[in-house]
Amino acid sequence: MARPTENKDDKNPNKKILEMSPSLMMMISNGVMLVVIIVSLFIMYMLIDSSMNKKIAQLLPENQQEETDEDGEVREEGILLDLGDFILNLADVNARRYLKVGIAMELSKTQEEIDAQNALANAKSGGHGAAPADPNAEIAAIMERYKPAIRDAIISVLSNKTSDELSTPTGKEIAKEEILEMVNNIFEGQREVMRVSFGQFIIQ
Numbered sequence: 784m785a786r787p788t789e790n791k792d793d794k795n796p797n798k799k800i801l802e803m804s805p806s807l808m809m810m811i812s813n814g815v816m817l818v819v820i821i822v823s824l825f826i827m828y829m830l831i832d833s834s835m836n837k838k839i840a841q842l843l844p845e846n847q848q849e850e851t852d853e854d855g856e857v858r859e860e861g862i863l864l865d866l867g868d869f870i871l872n873l874a875d876v877n878a879r880r881y882l883k884v885g886i887a888m889e890l891s892k893t894q895e896e897i898d899a900q901n902a903l904a905n906a907k908s909g910g911h912g913a914a915p916a917d918p919n920a921e922i923a924a925i926m927e928r929y930k931p932a933i934r935d936a937i938i939s940v941l942s943n944k945t946s947d948e949l950s951t952p953t954g955k956e957i958a959k960e961e962i963l964e965m966v967n968n969i970f971e972g973q974r975e976v977m978r979v980s981f982g983q984f985i986i987q
Contacts (some may be wrong), residue, residue, distance in 0.1 A: 861889040861977045864926050866934060871942050873949070873986070880946040885982025886937060888966070891974045896922055929969065936965040946986045955981060
């Protein structure tokens with residue numbers, strides 16, 4: 784008489800075959816999709832936010848945009864001093880040469896001037912009390928008193944240069960540095976020259 788065949792699964796009655804129900808699979812699928820959607824929305828938000836900030840910065844007036852230096856730090860806005868044109872003899876020995884140059888420079892503000900400008904800005908934006916005097920007019924008056932000494936320092940530097948020295952970009956930069964140092968000595972640490980700029984530059 785033949786013995787009945789035994790099923791291997793009958794030897795391990797406690798063994799259960801793991802089967803995922805359709806509802807469990809759907810829950811996992813929905814969870815994965817939700818995570819993907821959240822990540823996608825976050826990335827889109829970051830891209831849109833960055834783009835909007837750039838557009839807003841472009842729409843702002845130039846005087847409301849913060850200037851930065853080469854290191855990416857916000858650069859202080861200085862006082863622009865236009866010194867006009869200079870016509871002077873150069874130090875050439877073999878021939879008489881002349882230089883015509885327009886010069887302007889940017890000077891730092893004192894803390895008192897910065898405070899006065901902030902007070903004026905606050906008063907214009909709706910602050911209470913009498914509006915303070917315009918600090919820009921006071922700064923302009925101070926600069927007028929310094930102009931003769933500054934012009935004399937510039938003439939002293941440039942009249943000791945030859946046409947060959949001033950005809951190269953390097954020579955011009957050296958002259959700017961020397962002017963900067965001499966004018967800084969005039970202010971005796973009260974303010975400093977931030978930049979010297981040459982306008983038209985004609986040697987003849």
